[in-house]
Every structure is written in structure tokens, then in C-alpha cells.
Amino acid sequence: MGHQLSLLLIAIIAIGVFSQWIAWLVRIPAIVLFLVSGVLAGPVFGVINPTEDIGEVLSPMVGLSVAVILFEGGLSLRLHEFKEAASGVRRLVTVGSALSWALYSTAAYFVGALSLPVSLLFGAILVVTGPTVIIPMLRQAGLNRRTASYLKWEGIINDPIGALLAVLVFQYFVLSGGPGAAGGGVFLDLGLAVIISLVLGGGVALALGWAFNHIWVPEYLKAPLTIACVLVIYGVASEVFAEAGLLAVTVMGMVMGNMSIAGMAELRRFKEYVTVLLVSIVFIVLTADLDPQVLRHLDWHAAALVAVVLFVARPMAVFLATMFTDMNWRDRLLVGWIAPRGIVAAAVAGVFAPTLIEAGYTGAQQLLPLIFAVVFSTVVLHGFSLGRLSRWLRLSAEPNGVLIVGASPWTTELARALANELHVQVLLVDSSWHRLRTARLAGVRVLYGEVLSETVQQSLELNEIACMIAATSNDAYNALCCSHFVNSLEHDRVFQLPMYDADENNDAKVVARPLRGRPAFSDHAQYEELWRRHHQGWQFYKTKLTDNYRFDDLKRDRSPESIPIAVLHDDKTLLLSPAGGTGRPEVGDTIIYYAPKRMDEDRRRARAERAEAANARSTDVTDPARLPDAEARPARETDTPEPPSKES
Known part of the structure; x- marks a missing residue:
């Protein structure tokens, strides 16, 4: 068993890394090859079956990997970039998130024929525009810094916001028995979780920065100690409120990324290497674990819902949220189209779908395949169109x-x-x-x-x-x-x-x-x-x-x-x-x-x-x-x- 598991992990790592390399050679989005490789290795040929081969370790492994990935994304959020795109970013992560949730949920209820609780959960999950997908896309697209800042800040900040919103909806409608039974307890718990996440993430970041600058930590231990703190913070915050750990590690990354810390360049480089490896592994695992049987639950309602999400709800949310800001029409058009979903959306849907099915909610069986349909559609369509659209809109920075x-x-x-x-x-x-x-x-x-x-x-x-x-x-x-x-x-x-x-x-x-x-x-x-x-x-x-x-x-x-x-x-x-x-x-x-x-x-x-x-x-x-x-x-x-x- 141990030997087979070793071979399985070797295969996953090799497939993921070689997919990234081939994508770089042929100049296509790496995330597309992840999806294709995972589907071929899992559902098609059956070489990898993560649920059976890895077992109960799979879910915590994905969660810890996402925590490290979000921390690395937070490190890349620099305040000087935020100042350049401040008003647009603020609208996208506040008004834009609320409008997106409302529009996606409305589309799921009326177009997808889902029940209200499932529709609200579907909309909350799609608020996430994962950095695990958008950052590799930005690396290959060559956008100018201002336009890239909109997508990067929205993706990294919305990831924990969307996950927390999904948890709130799930607890409010499912675990608490609906609005009447829930009262304000869920919202109080959420507020407490946000405060704890901000204090915990920011406090540990400041403490680490002080220790690094005052030579309390040797150079060779800086990166391992940072990763250990990320995992501890994720675990502690998640114990307070489900998925609050994602917000805590994101805050920790943002604070450390904007501090003058000795050895930060080496730390960023190490974290980038680790993140590239983790993104490869997690995407291969999740796509290989996809059960082809879930696709049987998709019908014309599902196709119409995906189309409305991509071509109506997302552009409308961005257009309305960014009115009267300094974003020009080119930036608004690009951001309104580009919103790929990734690991967090798929993982959250996989956690909540079984409970909803057991509770007997209408459309619960369609939640997971619908989320995967959106993930596949956005990754392929947005991955192949980002570079061309940015050049057509003259938003790309030609590296010449x-x-x-x-x-x-x-x-x-x-x-x-x-x-x-x-x-x-x-x-x-x-x-x-x-x-x-x-x-x-x-x-x-x-x-x-x-x-x-x-x-x-x-x-x-x-x-x-x-x-x-x-x-x-x-x-x-x-x-x-x-x-x-x-x-x-x-x-x-x-x-x-x-x-x-x-x-x-x-x-x-x-x-x-x-x-x-x-x-x-x-x-x-x-x-x-x-x-x-x-x-x-x-x-x-x-x-x-x-x-x-x-x-x-x-x-x-x-x-x-x-x-x-x-x-x-x-x-x-x-x-x-x-x-x-x-x-x-x-x-x-x-x-x-x-x-x-x-x-x-x-x-x-x-x-x-x-x-x-x-x-x-x-x-x-x-x-x-x-x-x-x-x-x-x-x-x-x-x-x-x-x-x-x-x-x-």
C-alpha cells in the first residue's frame, strides 16, 4: 500500500510539473493542461483515483495547500499597486462581491431551477475568482501593471470572502434550520471570526517581521518557520469558524509582503517555488477525482446557467460596481469577462454538496457538477482569450x-x-x-x-x-x-x-x-x-x-x-x-x-x-x-x- 501511494504521489507531481513546463513551451495557459491531464489520468484512464488511493487525507491536504497558496498570493499584494487601482479594487471586492452573489443566485434560481438555499450557496461559491488560476494566467498574458492589479487583488481578496460567504449561507440555511431558527447567532460568529482572523494573521506577520529583522531567526529557518506559522494560523482560525483560516493567512501574507523584512526576496522566491508545486498537485488531484457520473445531472438548464454566469451576470456586476470610478472602459470590459474559478470553488462545493443532498434540497445533486462546469468553462475560455483580448484592448505590456x-x-x-x-x-x-x-x-x-x-x-x-x-x-x-x-x-x-x-x-x-x-x-x-x-x-x-x-x-x-x-x-x-x-x-x-x-x-x-x-x-x-x-x-x-x- 505504501509503495503504491508513493508511486501515486510521484505520478501526480510529475504530471503537474511537466504540464507547467509544456504549457510554457507551447505558450498556452498551464491551467488548461492541468485540467486535461487530470481528466485523462483520472476519469478517462483510471490511473489516479485520489479518493480511494489517498483516502481521508485528501481533504486536509487540499485545505493546507490552498492556505499556503493564498499566503503566497497575499505576499504579492503590494500597497503601491493598490494605490494605482484603489477605487476600482475597493468596488470590486465590496459592491462587486455583493452584486455577483445576488446575480449568480438569481440566475441559479430562475435559470438553473435550483432551490433557494442551493441557489444562494451556488452564488456565494462563484464569488470566488481564484488566485490559483488568475496568477498563472497573468504571468503568461503580460498585462500592464494597473490592469493586472484589478484581477490580482480581486482574485486574492475574494477567495476567502467567497468561502466565508458560502459557509455563512450553509450554516444559516442548513445547519441552523433556516432564517427563523438561525437568528443573529451566525452573523455574530462570522463577525467574531473575521476579527480573530485579522488580528491573528496581522499579529503573527508583524511578530515574524520583527523577529527576522532583529536576527532572532537564522536565514535557513525563515522560510520553514513562515510555512509552519501559516499552517498553524490556518488551523487555529478554522477551528473558530469554518474557512476563516483562508482569510487569516491572506491577511498574514498581505502584511508581511508590505513590510521591510530582511531576506524577503529569498522568502518570496522560495514561496513561489512551493506554490507552483502545490498548484500543480492540487489541480491534478481535484480533476482526477472528478466522478464522470456527476455529469449526468447536467441538462439544458445547466448549460443556460453557465452561459448567463459568464456572459450576463459577471459583466453586469463589474459594470455596475465600477461606475463612477477611475477605471476606463477597456479595464472594465476585460475585468468583466475574466473571472476564472479554481481550487477553492471546487473544494467548497465538494464539502457542502453531500450535506445538501442528504437534507433533500432541490438541485443539491447538481451543485457540484455545476461548479465544475463553471470551473472548466472559465479556465478554458478565459485562459485562451485573456492574451488576445488584452492585446486587442491595448492593455498588454509588450515585453520588447x-x-x-x-x-x-x-x-x-x-x-x-x-x-x-x-x-x-x-x-x-x-x-x-x-x-x-x-x-x-x-x-x-x-x-x-x-x-x-x-x-x-x-x-x-x-x-x-x-x-x-x-x-x-x-x-x-x-x-x-x-x-x-x-x-x-x-x-x-x-x-x-x-x-x-x-x-x-x-x-x-x-x-x-x-x-x-x-x-x-x-x-x-x-x-x-x-x-x-x-x-x-x-x-x-x-x-x-x-x-x-x-x-x-x-x-x-x-x-x-x-x-x-x-x-x-x-x-x-x-x-x-x-x-x-x-x-x-x-x-x-x-x-x-x-x-x-x-x-x-x-x-x-x-x-x-x-x-x-x-x-x-x-x-x-x-x-x-x-x-x-x-x-x-x-x-x-x-x-x-x-x-x-x-x-x-
């Missing part, structure tokens, strides 16, 4: 920009060439207003401040950034910047200027390789070398590859000393060139490189002869056009940064 850390004459020329001539989004960041002056006068977008500071982090729209280059004179600082941004931009898109070979051979003077970004451009593109070549008159050039002028032709024609900088694809995606070079540019790509100003006449003549023989009439074919705004000039005394020096 370049973040340059460190202003110098060379990086200023690079930023000006990319932004002004190739129309690439460029953001040049430096803590010296003086060093940014030339870039500002050239029309380059700049950000004054320390890139690793909390203030600058809050103002960065990383969804717009495709790659980053740390190009200061300090190798250690460049490595620190790269290690900070690697989790947001992926390792293959985080670069720093290469170090000198002499340093590479001395372990005492070089930054450890795992802590660095990828070496950029060329092995000879160190800070001092680029500075020297800038004052020798080197310039940036661009050449678009065509059928008549390919990459091999460009390699023959350009100076052997030239330094490859980047490749701009037809879709305006820019990729910086790593030292040593990887990949091969294709026809239609634009190559940007850095080369001496004067080229040998023999090279020009050879290039012209080849171009004439190929009947190439494009200027990009006959001559790699120099970027007009990238010409070298002596820096004025007021523009000259500090002399370059090698900082250790």
Missing part, C-alpha cells in the same frame, strides 16, 4: 524593451541609437542626475534613482522589459543587479559587461559565476574598452538581412574588430547578443553592431560589387547605414562622467 543600468557616454549612445532610430523601448537608469543629462537631452527615457531601491522597484514596469544590461564600471554591482532581476526576466535575458580575463583567473578577485549575469556582446566589451573605443570614434550601425544580403555577407563586410550588440526581429523584439554569440540571425532581422567609423575602401568596393550582382536596391543591402544620431562627438566638460576606474 531594454533596461540599461548605468549611464555613461557609451550607454547613452546605445540608448539613443535603439530608441530614436530603431524605436525600441529603452529605459536608462542611474543614481546620478548629472550622468543622465546627455540622455535626457537626446530624448531617451531615463529614470533617476538607485535601481535596487524600493521606490524605483515600485515604478518599474517589468512587463515591458525583454532584457536588461548592467553596464556600470563596478563588476560586483553589475552582478548584484543581475541576480536581482534574474527571477523576473529569466537568466538568458539578464546581461552584464564582461570582466577582464586577468580577473577570471583569480578566484579572489572575481564574482562567482552563479551570481553573475550573462557576459554581453564580446569578451573584449569591458567597461574601459567600450569607453576607449567611444572616444576613438566608433559608432553604432544597423543592417537588415535580406534574401540577397545574408548574415554571412555581413560578417565578411564589417570590420573584424566590430562588436555585435543586438538582433531586432520583425516583431520588434530585441535580443542582446551574448559574448561568444548564440543562434543565427534570419532574413528580416536587423543586426546592430559597434564598429570603427572608417572602413577600408576594399571592403566597400567588394560589398558594392556583390550588391550590384544581386540587383539589390535596398540601402540596407548596399551599405550598413550608420545611425545618424549615433555619431561620435567629444563630450562637453559638463557631460563627462567620472574617469573610468576598476572598482573591486
Whole structure:
């Protein structure tokens, strides 16, 4: 038995994680593959049967996993994002929740032909717009930060609110025998549970933050201690009032996420890894546990009810709730459509449905299949449409920009060439207003401040950034910047200027390789070398590859000393060139490189002869056009940064 259970857990974990990986490779929502994989492994082929194989441990396992997932979601709720979308978020989680409950319940009663108690419970469960679904969707959709904040805050806050509302309805109508017998006791219990959850979650978060900052907890115990506290809080609050633990852990995550806690970056990273694993496991388990027999209870009433929920009730609730707020019509349209349901909705329905069936309520047998029908419909429809709809509404942040850390004459020329001539989004960041002056006068977008500071982090729209280059004179600082941004931009898109070979051979003077970004451009593109070549008159050039002028032709024609900088694809995606070079540019790509100003006449003549023989009439074919705004000039005394020096 133990051996079989081990194989079962291995299968669940493997299916979940590989589903996420495949979804990333083929660029589809991971939640869709979870559902498909779970259904195939469970109801279709019978490889996994969680109820029989795991038994009574299944329900508490799902509950504890959801608690950790909600805590991690609370960590991601930052107050500066709330300030940007404050009025809209407040309406969505208050007026929007109440309207959603009323509209969903009304639809269930009149369209779904359910009894009143079952209809009210159905509406309460659907108030939940699970973060376990919406956060992976947002990660792939690339929405701008403001629009993503609406969906993220609504999903994370509504999860415990919807669960508590469902518990309230269940206790008020079922356990207490109806409105007459219940009186106000249920509401008093609910109010007490909310207060206890807020005090417990917020108090433990403050205590942990204080202990971490005063070095009462070693680094290696911070993450385990946090998870242990999350589970304890969930258990204690749930003992006071069913599902109150979800609210308590969400509050704990929100408080800790907005505190200045030492080691918070590592804690966030660890929690994200754990959450990715738990989301995979729980979704596979729940979908594999679905009994195909429950689908027999669905009829045309069920199909009509799901359609009304998706296309009428949700858009109407969002439209009415957000009237007279600062949300524009694009945000309201997107939020009105996107409301996927997930783990919490399915778990709550699975807990309450058997009791309702035993009590003999009309439509109780349809509650669980109806909830699963909504979960499947919203996950598939919203998962596949979010990216397309956001692009159509111009709410997506296209990740084609370049973040340059460190202003110098060379990086200023690079930023000006990319932004002004190739129309690439460029953001040049430096803590010296003086060093940014030339870039500002050239029309380059700049950000004054320390890139690793909390203030600058809050103002960065990383969804717009495709790659980053740390190009200061300090190798250690460049490595620190790269290690900070690697989790947001992926390792293959985080670069720093290469170090000198002499340093590479001395372990005492070089930054450890795992802590660095990828070496950029060329092995000879160190800070001092680029500075020297800038004052020798080197310039940036661009050449678009065509059928008549390919990459091999460009390699023959350009100076052997030239330094490859980047490749701009037809879709305006820019990729910086790593030292040593990887990949091969294709026809239609634009190559940007850095080369001496004067080229040998023999090279020009050879290039012209080849171009004439190929009947190439494009200027990009006959001559790699120099970027007009990238010409070298002596820096004025007021523009000259500090002399370059090698900082250790």
C-alpha cells in the first residue's frame, strides 16, 4: 500500500510539473493542461483515483495547500499597486462581491431551477475568482501593471470572502434550520471570526517581521518557520469558524509582503517555488477525482446557467460596481469577462454538496457538477482569450524593451541609437542626475534613482522589459543587479559587461559565476574598452538581412574588430547578443553592431560589387547605414562622467 501511494504521489507531481513546463513551451495557459491531464489520468484512464488511493487525507491536504497558496498570493499584494487601482479594487471586492452573489443566485434560481438555499450557496461559491488560476494566467498574458492589479487583488481578496460567504449561507440555511431558527447567532460568529482572523494573521506577520529583522531567526529557518506559522494560523482560525483560516493567512501574507523584512526576496522566491508545486498537485488531484457520473445531472438548464454566469451576470456586476470610478472602459470590459474559478470553488462545493443532498434540497445533486462546469468553462475560455483580448484592448505590456543600468557616454549612445532610430523601448537608469543629462537631452527615457531601491522597484514596469544590461564600471554591482532581476526576466535575458580575463583567473578577485549575469556582446566589451573605443570614434550601425544580403555577407563586410550588440526581429523584439554569440540571425532581422567609423575602401568596393550582382536596391543591402544620431562627438566638460576606474 505504501509503495503504491508513493508511486501515486510521484505520478501526480510529475504530471503537474511537466504540464507547467509544456504549457510554457507551447505558450498556452498551464491551467488548461492541468485540467486535461487530470481528466485523462483520472476519469478517462483510471490511473489516479485520489479518493480511494489517498483516502481521508485528501481533504486536509487540499485545505493546507490552498492556505499556503493564498499566503503566497497575499505576499504579492503590494500597497503601491493598490494605490494605482484603489477605487476600482475597493468596488470590486465590496459592491462587486455583493452584486455577483445576488446575480449568480438569481440566475441559479430562475435559470438553473435550483432551490433557494442551493441557489444562494451556488452564488456565494462563484464569488470566488481564484488566485490559483488568475496568477498563472497573468504571468503568461503580460498585462500592464494597473490592469493586472484589478484581477490580482480581486482574485486574492475574494477567495476567502467567497468561502466565508458560502459557509455563512450553509450554516444559516442548513445547519441552523433556516432564517427563523438561525437568528443573529451566525452573523455574530462570522463577525467574531473575521476579527480573530485579522488580528491573528496581522499579529503573527508583524511578530515574524520583527523577529527576522532583529536576527532572532537564522536565514535557513525563515522560510520553514513562515510555512509552519501559516499552517498553524490556518488551523487555529478554522477551528473558530469554518474557512476563516483562508482569510487569516491572506491577511498574514498581505502584511508581511508590505513590510521591510530582511531576506524577503529569498522568502518570496522560495514561496513561489512551493506554490507552483502545490498548484500543480492540487489541480491534478481535484480533476482526477472528478466522478464522470456527476455529469449526468447536467441538462439544458445547466448549460443556460453557465452561459448567463459568464456572459450576463459577471459583466453586469463589474459594470455596475465600477461606475463612477477611475477605471476606463477597456479595464472594465476585460475585468468583466475574466473571472476564472479554481481550487477553492471546487473544494467548497465538494464539502457542502453531500450535506445538501442528504437534507433533500432541490438541485443539491447538481451543485457540484455545476461548479465544475463553471470551473472548466472559465479556465478554458478565459485562459485562451485573456492574451488576445488584452492585446486587442491595448492593455498588454509588450515585453520588447531594454533596461540599461548605468549611464555613461557609451550607454547613452546605445540608448539613443535603439530608441530614436530603431524605436525600441529603452529605459536608462542611474543614481546620478548629472550622468543622465546627455540622455535626457537626446530624448531617451531615463529614470533617476538607485535601481535596487524600493521606490524605483515600485515604478518599474517589468512587463515591458525583454532584457536588461548592467553596464556600470563596478563588476560586483553589475552582478548584484543581475541576480536581482534574474527571477523576473529569466537568466538568458539578464546581461552584464564582461570582466577582464586577468580577473577570471583569480578566484579572489572575481564574482562567482552563479551570481553573475550573462557576459554581453564580446569578451573584449569591458567597461574601459567600450569607453576607449567611444572616444576613438566608433559608432553604432544597423543592417537588415535580406534574401540577397545574408548574415554571412555581413560578417565578411564589417570590420573584424566590430562588436555585435543586438538582433531586432520583425516583431520588434530585441535580443542582446551574448559574448561568444548564440543562434543565427534570419532574413528580416536587423543586426546592430559597434564598429570603427572608417572602413577600408576594399571592403566597400567588394560589398558594392556583390550588391550590384544581386540587383539589390535596398540601402540596407548596399551599405550598413550608420545611425545618424549615433555619431561620435567629444563630450562637453559638463557631460563627462567620472574617469573610468576598476572598482573591486
